[in-house]
Amino acid sequence: MADIIQLLPDSxxxxxxxxxxxxxxxxxxxxxxENALDAGAKSIKLIVKDAGKTLIQVIDNGCxxxxxxxxxxxxxxxxxxxxKADDLFAIRTMGFRGEAxxxxxxxxxxxxxxxxxxxxxGVRIEIEGSELKAQEVCSTPxxxxxxxxxLFYNVPARRNFLKTDSVExxxxxxxxxxxxxxxxxxxxxxxxxxxxIFNLPAGNLKQRLMGxxxxxxxxxxxxxxxxxDIVKIKGFVIKPEFSKRTRGEQFxxxxxxxxxxxxxxxxxxxxxxxxxPSDSFASYFLMLDVNPKTIDINIHPTxxxxxxxxxxxxxxxxxxxxxxxxxxxxxxxxxxxxxxxHLYNMPLKPVDGIIKQPTIKxxxxxxxxxxxxxxKEKELSNRANWEKMYTRHAxxxxxxxxxxxxxxxxxxxxxxxxxxxxxxxxxTYQLHNKYILSHIKxxxxxxxxxxxxxxxxxxxxxxSFEKNKSASQQELFPKTIExxxxxxxxxxELQTEINAIGFDISEFGKNTFVIHGIPADTSDCDSVTLLExxxxxxxxxxxxxxxxxxxxxxxxxxxxxxxxxxxxxxxxEMSTIIDELFAxxxxxxxxxxxxxxxxxxxxDLDRRFNK
Ligand code: ADP
Ligand code: MG
Numbered sequence: 127m128a129d130i131i132q133l134l135p136d137s138x139x140x141x142x143x144x145x146x147x148x149x150x151x152x153x154x155x156x157x158x159x160e161n162a163l164d165a166g167a168k169s170i171k172l173i174v175k176d177a178g179k180t181l182i183q184v185i186d187n188g189c190x191x192x193x194x195x196x197x198x199x200x201x202x203x204x205x206x207x208x209x210k211a212d213d214l215f216a217i218r219t220m221g222f223r224g225e226a227x228x229x230x231x232x233x234x235x236x237x238x239x240x241x242x243x244x245x246x247x248g249v250r251i252e253i254e255g256s257e258l259k260a261q262e263v264c265s266t267p268x269x270x271x272x273x274x275x276x277l278f279y280n281v282p283a284r285r286n287f288l289k290t291d292s293v294e295x296x297x298x299x300x301x302x303x304x305x306x307x308x309x310x311x312x313x314x315x316x317x318x319x320x321x322x323i324f325n326l327p328a329g330n331l332k333q334r335l336m337g338x339x340x341x342x343x344x345x346x347x348x349x350x351x352x353x354x355d356i357v358k359i360k361g362f363v364i365k366p367e368f369s370k371r372t373r374g375e376q377f378x379x380x381x382x383x384x385x386x387x388x389x390x391x392x393x394x395x396x397x398x399x400x401x402x403p404s405d406s407f408a409s410y411f412l413m414l415d416v417n418p419k420t421i422d423i424n425i426h427p428t429x430x431x432x433x434x435x436x437x438x439x440x441x442x443x444x445x446x447x448x449x450x451x452x453x454x455x456x457x458x459x460x461x462x463x464x465x466x467x468h469l470y471n472m473p474l475k476p477v478d479g480i481i482k483q484p485t486i487k488x489x490x491x492x493x494x495x496x497x498x499x500x501x502k503e504k505e506l507s508n509r510a511n512w513e514k515m516y517t518r519h520a521x522x523x524x525x526x527x528x529x530x531x532x533x534x535x536x537x538x539x540x541x542x543x544x545x546x547x548x549x550x551x552x553x554t555y556q557l558h559n560k561y562i563l564s565h566i567k568x569x570x571x572x573x574x575x576x577x578x579x580x581x582x583x584x585x586x587x588x589x590s591f592e593k594n595k596s597a598s599q600q601e602l603f604p605k606t607i608e609x610x611x612x613x614x615x616x617x618x619e620l621q622t623e624i625n626a627i628g629f630d631i632s633e634f635g636k637n638t639f640v641i642h643g644i645p646a647d648t649s650d651c652d653s654v655t656l657l658e659x660x661x662x663x664x665x666x667x668x669x670x671x672x673x674x675x676x677x678x679x680x681x682x683x684x685x686x687x688x689x690x691x692x693x694x695x696x697x698x699e700m701s702t703i704i705d706e707l708f709a710x711x712x713x714x715x716x717x718x719x720x721x722x723x724x725x726x727x728x729x730d731l732d733r734r735f736n737k
Contacts, residue, residue: 137256140202140232141281147229150288154296157226158272159305160187165270168328169313172302176319177294179277179285187269190242193249197261199238200253202228211479232256233284234277242269244365255280285616292674299323302340303581304384307377308413310334321616323668335362335411340666348455350412352447357416359447363394364409366401366452374410374415381418386430390414393441397448410448414440554700560691562700569727575703576691577716582706584684584717587627591676596628598647604642606634607654612639612659620664623679629657646689659686681717 134142147576149153155178163171165188175181191199198204203222230236231253233393242249245268254259278285288294295318306314310331316324323374326337336343347362364375376394378385398408420435435438562573590596607618614637617624628645641653648656663682689695695703707713707722714723 136308140228140256142515143225144229144233147225148233150297151182151294152301154178154182154230154274154277155298156301157230158184163305165189167269167312170549172316174298174318177291178298179288181273181275183271183273185271190269191240192242192587196238196240196249199227200231201573212264225538230274233281234279236272237287239264239266241266241268243268247536247729255393289341297402306378307334307338309384331361332724349656350448350451354443357437357443358441359412359414361410361412363448363451366398369406369408371525377411379413380421381415382428382434385432387432389441391436393444397445397452401452437438437633543666555698556695556700560692562703564704566725568731569725571723571725575695576688577720577722578703578707579688580684580716581713581722582700583687584680586709590628591626594626596626598628598643599646601653605653606636606638606640607657617661620675622675622677627683638665674681684717
């Protein structure tokens with residue numbers, strides 16, 4: 127019988143390998159961006175069309191390639207990054223398998239333009255399904271531009287397997303963030319279908335995180351830093367009160383490369399012990415730096431899982447470092463109460479009538495390991511807190527008083543402004559222009575006014591989509607709004623939905639809309655500001671995504687129109703909010719999953735008074 131074993135043709139071998147390296151557009155994005163990093167680029171641009179299904183392009187200003195290297199880069203196992211097996215253990219660059227470009231070229235139409243720094247001319251190479259279509263000299267900027275068109279065009283099974291654009295885009299955004307966050311000294315931009323999704327100038331890690339997640343992160347981040355022989359740890363954790371019920375943002379970067387590691391995740395999560403509500407997750411952005419010789423990163427093709435030599439030691443360092451940071455920023459509770467304690471310590475009205483921003487008290491000497499002094503310290507600070515509470519009350523009469531006999535009747539009485547309310551079942555009280563306190567049968571409940579209103583508006587907007595109509599009020603003097611091209615395209619795409627919410631907008635020449643009407647109930651809003659806020663929020667949601675157009679728009683609308691924390695509410699307004707909230711399908715959380723209501727039972731209170 128004849129021999130039957132044959133070597134596979136390269137193109138087939140590459141297609142098979144491609145299945146491992148490129149599962150979806152996001153994997154190609156990752157490979158191209160990592161190559162750009164390895165090339166020493168200071169600026170990396172990502173351009174994507176149709177969630178990467180039509181085009182993925184990465185333009186860098188890195189070292190570029192010679193004509194021969196450019197051609198070679200598409201060969202399998204072609205890499206400039208390792209020469210011998212030993213190098214594998216000292217690797218600090220991103221790639222090294224020399225497979226990515228060969229794989230990508232096997233399953234797409236690829237164009238490479240590259241020029242080395244100082245060269246007169248560059249080279250352009252076109253490859254389709256591993257087949258060279260063109261190679262020529264060309265003029266091109268220094269660095270490399272790599273375009274992948276029609277990914278999986280010749281592997282229909284894979285192409286059909288791709289998810290909707292919004293899901294694939296979400297994956298691309300994830301990969302983009304994983305590269306952009308640990309490299310803040312490099313400038314990144316990201317355009318999707320002509321919309322700028324990210325524009326991240328070079329800066330430090332904090333600025334980068336704000337660029338990626340929004341400026342609100344400025345006040346949410348707690349710095350973390352520790353150097354030991356085994357591991358250097360640097361980065362930020364998010365203050366516990368901003369933790370998320372969904373997984374939140376968890377980023378470990380090992381030697382600047384994104385990794386997943388459930389063991390180390392546990393170390394962080396446990397450092398937050400008792401600071402987080404039980405169903406919340408810690409969010410963190412932590413850069414770990416270890417000697418590459420002590421890790422094995424080559425155990426998984428997509429290289430997000432890593433084996434450490436000193437896993438246990440790193441676990442312990444990580445946990446203690448984060449505990450220390452949380453402690454220094456006085457985030458760890460100093461009272462023996464549980465988390466809700468701070469609620470009770472708040473005076474209902476500040477002594478001087480002026481509401482101040484809470485400040486973070488830093489205790490640089492705090493050391494969580496000084497266990498022998500710990501309980502003593504805690505005792506002292508408990509006493510100090512207690513004394514503070516006592517003097518405040520003494521000076522200012524009891525601002526908030528729960529009288530025993532009244533508690534027995536299950537009613538709350540607020541004693542302020544000389545206006546003594548009788549125990550009335552529907553009594554509401556606004557706390558710090560932020561929370562609504564209301565009496566319930568078993569005790570009292572606290573409603574977050576902004577979150578509650580977001581829930582109400584969100585459901586109202588979703589309903590208006592169903593009915594395709596919503597109350598609109600016409601503007602006496604229609605205003606025009608001029609947008610940048612990206613935003614203009616976005617609004618055009620959303621015009622039907624925006625009008626369904628109650629706006630009345632129409633196109634008015636280049637990049638301009640005219641606003642004839644705005645949703646009813648928004649009377650004290652400026653129409654331009656309102657629409658601008660909506661677009662901004664929509665774009666931000668687009669990044670956080672997970673949702674479709676309507677859902678996103680409803681959330682954006684709810685967010686930008688909701689009454690904010692800090693707004694004084696009348697009794698009537700509070701009652702309306704409570705009534706409307708409880709008429710909602712899902713009153714207990716905001717559209718983004720934060721709690722809107724929390725309740726306190728009389729037993730809770732009794733326990734606090736050691737009854
Ligand atoms: P690897 O990154 O594992 O080496 P790739 O297939 O991703 O393998 O790339 C092959 C080679 O092509 C790289 O080793 C590098 O020398 C070269 N290369 C790829 N992308 C770029 C780029 N953007 N700039 C300069 N050289 C590049
Ligand atoms: Mg590579």
